[in-house]
Amino acid sequence: MIGRRSLFTATGAAATALSSFFAGRAAEAKSIVKKVAGDVELRGADGRMERLGSLDLESQMDFTAGFREFNNKGISRTAAMRFQQLMKEKGMDPKAIVSFDEMHAIAGSDPIIGMSAKTWLANQQVTWKSLQDYFHANADMYLAEMEAADKDGPGSLTLDANLEIPDYTKHEIHIQPGGYVGDPFAGHMYHYGTNSFYIGAIGHNEQDQIHKGTANNIPMPADGKVKRILEVGCGLGQMSCALKERFPDAEVWATDVGAPMVRYGHMRARDLGIAVNYGQGLAEKTGFPDGHFDITVSYIMHHELPQTATRAVIAEANRVTRTGGVYYPVDFNTGGSTGPAYGMFRRWWDHRWNNEVWSREFHTLNFSDEIAKAGFTLNAKTPAALPGFGARHFVKT
Ligand SMILES: C[S@@+](CC[C@H](N)C(=O)[O-])C[C@H]1O[C@@H](n2cnc3c(N)ncnc32)[C@H](O)[C@@H]1O
Numbered sequence: 001m002i003g004r005r006s007l008f009t010a011t012g013a014a015a016t017a018l019s020s021f022f023a024g025r026a027a028e029a030k031s032i033v034k035k036v037a038g039d040v041e042l043r044g045a046d047g048r049m050e051r052l053g054s055l056d057l058e059s060q061m062d063f064t065a066g067f068r069e070f071n072n073k074g075i076s077r078t079a080a081m082r083f084q085q086l087m088k089e090k091g092m093d094p095k096a097i098v099s100f101d102e103m104h105a106i107a108g109s110d111p112i113i114g115m116s117a118k119t120w121l122a123n124q125q126v127t128w129k130s131l132q133d134y135f136h137a138n139a140d141m142y143l144a145e146m147e148a149a150d151k152d153g154p155g156s157l158t159l160d161a162n163l164e165i166p167d168y169t170k171h172e173i174h175i176q177p178g179g180y181v182g183d184p185f186a187g188h189m190y191h192y193g194t195n196s197f198y199i200g201a202i203g204h205n206e207q208d209q210i211h212k213g214t215a216n217n218i219p220m221p222a223d224g225k226v227k228r229i230l231e232v233g234c235g236l237g238q239m240s241c242a243l244k245e246r247f248p249d250a251e252v253w254a255t256d257v258g259a260p261m262v263r264y265g266h267m268r269a270r271d272l273g274i275a276v277n278y279g280q281g282l283a284e285k286t287g288f289p290d291g292h293f294d295i296t297v298s299y300i301m302h303h304e305l306p307q308t309a310t311r312a313v314i315a316e317a318n319r320v321t322r323t324g325g326v327y328y329p330v331d332f333n334t335g336g337s338t339g340p341a342y343g344m345f346r347r348w349w350d351h352r353w354n355n356e357v358w359s360r361e362f363h364t365l366n367f368s369d370e371i372a373k374a375g376f377t378l379n380a381k382t383p384a385a386l387p388g389f390g391a392r393h394f395v396k397t
Pocket of ligand 1: 169179180181232233234235236237238239255256258281282283284297298300301304305308309
């Protein structure tokens with residue numbers, strides 16, 4: 001008979017998934033989140049990350065993060081093998097580059113590929129629903145907490161009730177309920193939801209490890225002067241916080257179209273004692289003076305924009321970055337609509353079922369070329385920020 005222990009050690013992926021359940025708890029004793037007036041912190045914090053308000057929900061998130069990792073590293077591999085087998089059966093080279101249409105015809109309605117995709121999606125739905133249910137069930141408490149933080153410092157928060165929010169930003173990207181602009185707890189949900197994404201795909205980010213690593217690798221302007229930094233599409237501003245920690249004397253501005261995103265981000269930065277200036281605003285129309293910033297960044301925003309918006313955001317970045325300043329927009333590598341077949345399938349599927357509305361469009365754009373066309377010079381020698389991302393170190397010339 002297979003015992004529970006032997007079952008869980010039976011596959012490497014399952015073992016990895018299990019170990020990831022607990023890894024985030026390692027820093028538990030070392031909370032660095034400050035407890036301030038009006039703060040709701042029901043169960044303490046793991047370093048930089050406040051623990052969720054109930055053990056039930058925390059266990060749920062542990063499960064969904066672990067299942068995501070198991071799916072990404074285990075079930076998906078099986079689906080990839082099945083995909084190659086189907087290609088062989090059709091007389092195709094499994095390593096062939098295929099178009100979206102060909103890839104779709106290959107995957108068809110195969111049950112193994114379908115099961116991998118469906119279980120991934122169900123897990124994603126459970127992740128969001130659990131978070132949304134919790135924050136809405138406790139809405140008064142969490143709204144009051146944000147209100148208490150809005151006018152508090154360090155750092156500041158500016159909301160713009162008259163901002164015309166473009167329709168393209170209103171989608172429920174990666175099926176997050178309400179998207180970035182339509183739910184008062186978008187920031188809360190995004191923080192805990194994406195924490196699960198990181199565990200399942202790249203690595204742990206409870207302590208902003210991924211953002212810190214990226215921020216710390218951004219090359220300096222040649223003259224070494226860094227007085228002002230801008231992040232657009234900042235979400236919670238994890239990157240902005242990391243930049244403020246790297247450049248404590250610089251003024252750091254973090255802007256996003258979503259009021260709930262910057263409200264939560266500001267509250268979190270305040271709790272961490274990090275003085276970042278958060279503002280609700282559009283990346284394509286920031287309102288800052290020409291040449292105002294020494295470093296301008298964005299982090300995984302562009303694949304969520306239509307191409308017209310991406311071009312407008314790049315032009316605005318060029319306007320507000322000073323000559324000799326650094327532009328460092330992190331996003332996926334792009335440059336064509338074709339790629340290895342199973343990768344193409346996952347991308348199509350992510351677009352269609354995970355509601356990554358603009359990502360297919362983004363992937364057909366040569367992002368680096370667009371940036372160069374706007375008047376930046378690429379330093380291709382700088383390594384990419386993360387695996388799978390392009391070299392994104394540009395200098396305003
Ligand atoms: C995938 S999230 C990335 C958030 C954050 N940079 C991070 O490190 O996780 C994309 C963010 O871009 C914002 N966004 C999308 N379009 C925008 C626009 N035109 N102007 C400003 N923010 C925008 C969204 O509201 C969302 O918070």
